[in-house]
Amino acid sequence: MLKTSLTFVGIAFIAVVLADLEVSTQHPWLEMGRMVEGVFTPELSVIWEFKASLLNTAIFALCGTFLGVILGIGLAFFFQFLPVRLFCAFIRAIHEIFWAFIFLPIVGLNSICGVLAIAIPYAGIFAKVYAEIIQESDQQPLEGIPKDTHRLSRFFYGVLPVIYADTKHYTAYRFECALRSSAILGFIGLPTLGYHLETFFKEGMYSEVAALLIVFYFLIASLKYWLKPRLVPVYVVLAFALLSREISLSWENVARFFTYEILPWPMRRQGIHDGTYTVSFVLIPVLEWVKAIWLDEAWEGIWKTIVLTQIVLVGTGLFSLFVFPFACRHFAGKVTNRIWHYLLIIVRTTPEYILAYIFLTLWGPSMLPAVWAILLHNGAILAFLSSNNADLVQLRIDAPFKRIDRYFYEILPRVYGQFLAFLFYRWEVMMRESAILGILGIYTLGFYIHSAISDDQIDKAMLLILFTAILNMGIDSISQVVRRRLKISTKLSIAS
Template structure:
């Protein structure tokens, strides 16, 4: 007879409950120390103008809109097309520690920071936009593909000759088994790439984000709304226009739509890598002075910004979970029935609107503190997780004697989805941390604020050091996230993605 007390403590449900409580407590502890001050303002007139613009979208230059939309798709499509084979190759070599470290390092840096780095060499060009998405996405694909492969059956490998190499085993057994799951994830990641491409417009690349930011700053809210509505429609119709048989046509069109790339001499590239991103004392061989410089930058800028980034991330993570649990029933046929269409529309808006745009609006309401960043991140990520949870809710087996209404939500659907929901929330933890860092571009005191300031001052050595700090922080959070998923059993339950 098993010990009931031992079973109760070590059950997956108990672990998930304790883990959820731990994260809730950590967020509550962060509240007194995080920069959540609300500044007095009178934003209602401006918010009214934004709302009116949203229901009266207008764009007076259709060709410019089509061009921005085409370049947004082009950057995303070509980056994903190139990142998938690179990620697949790295996933096949995932047993090498150096490959795992490389993938973790490149995906830990946000696309905007990659874009700021490459912009110093190639300016606002196709190379900058493509590499900014391609490099981190290769690391993401490598990690996720490797995890998908570990879930496949090893039995088909027994049909291969004993001398078969690793690539043959993947080509003839693992990839065919996992093809449906791999395709599903690539499609999801392409939607993410569209958002990444749009966000790159905030640093000047000619995507939708550039015109969106310009319209908001100039108070042209009808024009901003037109761009957002076009982006919503683009995301909502991916399954209709993203057809594999049309992919070659799309790739050719994407190459034609990309902006020009100016030539860069090898000497300039080498100077940037070997000199510009390192402090002068290190180049002169004065290790003591270099360490002193790094310590000073870390103490005065990196450490306080790092703490603020972590606290805002933790608050955004918990609020994301709460929002996702509240909104997913609105888009589920099993819970909302025939009234799910408005809920699906809400989830589309939440997951498609870039966090930066939410933050722009919320800065008017709350002022320049960390609160707009927390709410913006929670709205976007809560909508994304809620959308995935709603889809999985509809796949649950329904019976005639199932409870209805709130009882179905509380006692049937949510308990079934919760392990996968929590696993995917942990996956998003690293992403939310990266997004918290880039909120500094809007003036919020996260790591991105000091990185952006360093680039504006042409202090590439400081910017590079702060980017390394951001990357190491993301790697640490990713490691903790994996351990928590494994310990709690959420990893065995699988995610929602």
């Protein structure tokens, strides 16, 4: 475990040397002052003005999660088949924002685009997690059911009751993530909170930013009061009812996307030049087209994405190892614990895209804002989890009194395995985020994908998204291999 950890630290060290981590603004503190001032003078009136975007944020998240759950359950039943597993890995390897880029030309800039952009990747995630939960569940009730019982009955009587609590928790957690996804989809033009957040950030209107963020925190903090299982069907019906009024789907656009726009440029080139818009099948130019995109853009994008990912992977780990004791009962008093708990929750709740936006405004465009954004968001999640795990540890009576000794000899050895498992579990997530943050101006894959979308070159954007997905699936499988070799699991297993 130590050897693996040090290897990754070494890789990250090289990546730091290679990365551009400069602060390029001249007066970062001045802007910081204006932001802090904004936090203390929130312009609460904008909340009412932009209530529709708040409602949209919730509706997209609800409908997206619901569709994701339905599709995910369907896929989970066939998860033992390799093609299904690969399919799920593929759809979840593509970030919600990239999915939105894909759906934009198909359904237009409207609600369906937002809902599908959440539903599709979430279906892949749900399928995987539900399948894992079923696999690891207690098999005894199932053994009590006669063998010739129908598969469906076996599921409802032998499996569902066992896994219900776990799936419910996970789905609720995912809904919180969906609210974040939904909010940031606004940054690329969908009518959610991010739409106005982006504008206010850009124009330096931080009091308005603060107000919108406060509502967002409130929305998430209040989840446990209004998100009751028995009310979920009502919410879903309501959300779909509201959604259906805004839906406009043009089959012409759908057809144009799949039969024309998505085709590699060399196949359309001749038709565009002579005005007939016909498609020609030319193999060699298409291969050259792929090669040119690979050499000119994909290669650098992939390289920069990996560099950023490796830095934040280790950075996240170090951050959470350093921070979690402050939120753990063995190291600090109740008050300190509380304060840190809330701090971590706030940071965790803030979408990394928004954190990146804040740091970008402060420091200018380099990898630095992206590093801190991804690191803080994931670090907060990991520190929160680790402190909770550490709290479960019962110290022996003769445990070291000095806190530093207690940390290194008592707590850390007991929580490190699970910590590492969870860190590697999030590796793939960090890579998706690294790719996405290219939209904000660093040359990771997102930069090139966003440029292709800006130039209305959908075929190129799709090829780059495909490269991104394959890269992500690669990282996902490496992560699984590492976890298996270290014999570590995200499942809690602390023997005191």
